[in-house]
Amino acid sequence: MTSSRATLIQVAERAGVSLSSTSRALHGGGASAAMVERVRAAAAELGYSPDAIGRSLRMKRTFQVAFAVADIGNPVYVEMMTAIHEVLAPRGYRVVVMSTGDTTTSTTELVRSLSGGFVDGMILVPLRTDDALIEALREQEVPVVVMGRPLKEHGIDSVSTDSADGIARAVNHLRELGRSRIGFLNGPLDTTPGQARRRGFEAVGAQGPVEEAENFTVAAGVVAARRLLAAGEAEGRPLDAVVAANDLLAIAAIRAARERGLTVPGDLAVTGMDDTEFGRVFQPSLTSVSLGSAERGRAAAEIMLSLAEGSHEGTRQIEVGPELVVRESTDPTALPDDIEPLSLDSP
Amino acid sequence: MTSSRATLIQVAERAGVSLSSTSRALHGGGASAAMVERVRAAAAELGYSPDAIGRSLRMKRTFQVAFAVADIGNPVYVEMMTAIHEVLAPRGYRVVVMSTGDTTTSTTELVRSLSGGFVDGMILVPLRTDDALIEALREQEVPVVVMGRPLKEHGIDSVSTDSADGIARAVNHLRELGRSRIGFLNGPLDTTPGQARRRGFEAVGAQGPVEEAENFTVAAGVVAARRLLAAGEAEGRPLDAVVAANDLLAIAAIRAARERGLTVPGDLAVTGMDDTEFGRVFQPSLTSVSLGSAERGRAAAEIMLSLAEGSHEGTRQIEVGPELVVRESTDPTALPDDIEPLSLDSP
DNA sequence: TAGGTTTCCGGAAACGTTTCCAGATCTCTT
DNA sequence: AAGAGATCTGGAAACGTTTCCGGAAACCTA
Numbered sequence: 001m002t003s004s005r006a007t008l009i010q011v012a013e014r015a016g017v018s019l020s021s022t023s024r025a026l027h028g029g030g031a032s033a034a035m036v037e038r039v040r041a042a043a044a045e046l047g048y049s050p051d052a053i054g055r056s057l058r059m060k061r062t063f064q065v066a067f068a069v070a071d072i073g074n075p076v077y078v079e080m081m082t083a084i085h086e087v088l089a090p091r092g093y094r095v096v097v098m099s100t101g102d103t104t105t106s107t108t109e110l111v112r113s114l115s116g117g118f119v120d121g122m123i124l125v126p127l128r129t130d131d132a133l134i135e136a137l138r139e140q141e142v143p144v145v146v147m148g149r150p151l152k153e154h155g156i157d158s159v160s161t162d163s164a165d166g167i168a169r170a171v172n173h174l175r176e177l178g179r180s181r182i183g184f185l186n187g188p189l190d191t192t193p194g195q196a197r198r199r200g201f202e203a204v205g206a207q208g209p210v211e212e213a214e215n216f217t218v219a220a221g222v223v224a225a226r227r228l229l230a231a232g233e234a235e236g237r238p239l240d241a242v243v244a245a246n247d248l249l250a251i252a253a254i255r256a257a258r259e260r261g262l263t264v265p266g267d268l269a270v271t272g273m274d275d276t277e278f279g280r281v282f283q284p285s286l287t288s289v290s291l292g293s294a295e296r297g298r299a300a301a302e303i304m305l306s307l308a309e310g311s312h313e314g315t316r317q318i319e320v321g322p323e324l325v326v327r328e329s330t331d332p333t334a335l336p337d338d339i340e341p342l343s344l345d346s347p
Numbered sequence: 348m349t350s351s352r353a354t355l356i357q358v359a360e361r362a363g364v365s366l367s368s369t370s371r372a373l374h375g376g377g378a379s380a381a382m383v384e385r386v387r388a389a390a391a392e393l394g395y396s397p398d399a400i401g402r403s404l405r406m407k408r409t410f411q412v413a414f415a416v417a418d419i420g421n422p423v424y425v426e427m428m429t430a431i432h433e434v435l436a437p438r439g440y441r442v443v444v445m446s447t448g449d450t451t452t453s454t455t456e457l458v459r460s461l462s463g464g465f466v467d468g469m470i471l472v473p474l475r476t477d478d479a480l481i482e483a484l485r486e487q488e489v490p491v492v493v494m495g496r497p498l499k500e501h502g503i504d505s506v507s508t509d510s511a512d513g514i515a516r517a518v519n520h521l522r523e524l525g526r527s528r529i530g531f532l533n534g535p536l537d538t539t540p541g542q543a544r545r546r547g548f549e550a551v552g553a554q555g556p557v558e559e560a561e562n563f564t565v566a567a568g569v570v571a572a573r574r575l576l577a578a579g580e581a582e583g584r585p586l587d588a589v590v591a592a593n594d595l596l597a598i599a600a601i602r603a604a605r606e607r608g609l610t611v612p613g614d615l616a617v618t619g620m621d622d623t624e625f626g627r628v629f630q631p632s633l634t635s636v637s638l639g640s641a642e643r644g645r646a647a648a649e650i651m652l653s654l655a656e657g658s659h660e661g662t663r664q665i666e667v668g669p670e671l672v673v674r675e676s677t678d679p680t681a682l683p684d685d686i687e688p689l690s691l692d693s694p
Numbered sequence: 695t696a697g698g699t700t701t702c703c704g705g706a707a708a709c710g711t712t713t714c715c716a717g718a719t720c721t722c723t724t
Numbered sequence: 725a726a727g728a729g730a731t732c733t734g735g736a737a738a739c740g741t742t743t744c745c746g747g748a749a750a751c752c753t754a
Contacts, residue, residue: 020735030731031732057738258630364704371703398739
């Protein structure tokens with residue numbers, strides 16, 4: 001009825017009671033049943049809905065949490081965001097998406113901007129970290145949970161996974177299948193994941209050739225995969241397996257294999273990482289190391305929640321173990337159709 | 348240095364000038380160069396950063412825009428969100444993601460919640476619409492841009508596409524290739540897109556068999572695609588083409604075709620819709636009708652922006668035309684590798 | 695130099711809410 | 725029945741900012 005929004009003061013006047021009583025009646029404690037009834041009625045008549053800003057100013061809480069990543073479109077991040085949202089929304093928190101940008105300085109800037117107080121906390125997935133970023137994280141008084149690298153030593157809550165171990169699992173899986181000439185198709189070495197995965201490949205004593213794609217995409221992957229397969233042949237026996245640092249790189253490897261007339265998994269077994277929807281849908285479906293994106297997202301959200309509620313129980317650090325999901329790209333007998341409902345609709 | 352955040356008042360004291368001058372010096376007009384210099388210095392010393400909440404309360408603007416969809420993980424929505432973010436973020440707006448839930452009533456509720464004033468506007472992608480929702484949209488004083496269905500008649504700004512026309516284009520493309528037995532693999536008919544696409548198939552005078560999958564996923568699609576191909580054979584001549592209402596359904600059709608020993612595109616040409624990354628990466632890469640998700644997202648964001656700045660230039664309605672992107676699933680000579688960088692990284 | 699105009703500054707109000715504090719009313723126990 | 729305690733209410737302050745308004749100072753013009 002009223003065009004511009006009703007305020008609590010107006011509700012108070014309408015109900016004929018004081019402002020403070022009105023607030024109590026609607027929200028918190030200490031109000032008689034009669035008072036509550038009366039105020040409720042007045043509020044309903046005026047179509048009152050509390051102003052989030054006024055409340056935030058007074059309570060010093062925004063009920064908002066930021067989720068910051070380099071590339072919002074990245075399926076892995078999307079999965080995290082979905083999980084985070086699922087935890088936070090039912091608890092009354094809104095999720096603000098932000099972009100860190102590519103560089104570590106722009107990320108640092110973003111962290112500093114938290115001082116604006118528009119958010120009760122931030123879940124951050126940095127591409128890379130440097131000292132300035134860590135310093136900025138430490139001086140921030142609004143809580144930040146970092147996903148990606150354990151940072152407990154710096155007093156920063158973090159949720160991580162052991163992708164090196166994940167790569168090791170993939171290698172072992174291939175060995176168990178009797179594959180002996182295993183190549184590694186990695187992404188750029190100057191990224192945190194690129195480094196960790198390389199480490200994992202070496203840790204398990206794998207000897208095969210290694211190639212780095214320029215980035216974690218199919219297009220770049222195909223180029224590197226061609227080199228990898230060629231390198232294998234040059235060394236004598238051709239590869240019989242490729243471990244890829246990524247599902248997209250795994251797809252690239254399969255493309256390159258087909259170019260050479262190799263069958264997958266017959267001539268060449270291929271593993272990916274991240275267990276994305278892409279890999280599940282692809283043909284052949286991808287054996288992939290799940291890094292528990294959703295689970296990590298949930299964990300980060302839970303920590304964030306307790307932080308936002310004012311917890312001070314010391315720095316937390318959670319690690320989610322990788323898990324190998326076997327599908328057709330290494331095992332032709334695997335079920336082709338473990339596909340979960342993904343897209344409800346496409347308007 | 349100071350642990351808790353500095354306020355404008357403290358900056359004013361430090362600079363030895365009044366609060367109002369301080370505000371002007373930092374933000375708006377009417378301040379002498381000397382004053383600006385002085386205040387800037389004080390602000391820098393104290394590490395001052397303005398409080399977003401206080402500012403919002405006073406200015407009655409939050410610099411936040413909500414983006415609400417049923418399923419945040421849906422790739423099509425993700426593409427829209429990315430585009431929206433790209434438009435809004437550089438202009439100083441934050442993007443809040445929200446979930447409408449499945450039902451039209453929960454969507455209506457969400458729209459009503461806008462009265463909380465936590466956001467300057469909302470971009471809404473409703474799965475379905477009903478009178479209650481439209482009514483709620485009309486009485487909302489915070490601006491809403493709807494993506495999906497033209498709503499100009501109700502005075503609601505909207506950005507839409509003509510997916511019926513898109514299906515028609517796909518059919519015509521197949522006809523030009525000499526395909527004559529064209530089946531249609533649709534999604535559920537009780538959704539807005541399902542209805543529109545069916546209409547498009549009929550409008551162009553296509554006679555082939557039609558099947559509806561239970562939802563727009565690969566798993567459901569495979570089941571329906573088997574029926575579709577079987578139906579084609581039962582009628583006499585087998586199908587030589589399938590138009591799918593979705594890229595995921597198109598992938599399902601290709602799976603079903605392979606099961607029957609059919610080659611794609613040799614025996615069976617297949618088209619999808621939405622032009623998703625999935626389709627680009629899949630083998631064979633998918634001929635698909637782009638509905639311009641990114642472009643629609645940008646358009647919606649632009650409208651939102653002008654609305655948030657207080658524009659009152661009447662109801663706007665933008666329609667983005669569909670566009671056919673030809674790839675391997677209908678034309679074997681198409682370039683296989685028009686793959687854009689997607690995933691920078693997978694930490 | 696006087697008058698008018700522009701430029702700049704400080705005081706104060708306002709945005710909408712929650713919560714502290716003190717006083718009033720009520721309930722229960724002895 | 726009186727006092728202690730619990731329960732409830734209203735007044736007022738506070739959160740941090742922008743902006744209106746009046747006045748002072750500086751500037752320009754005649």
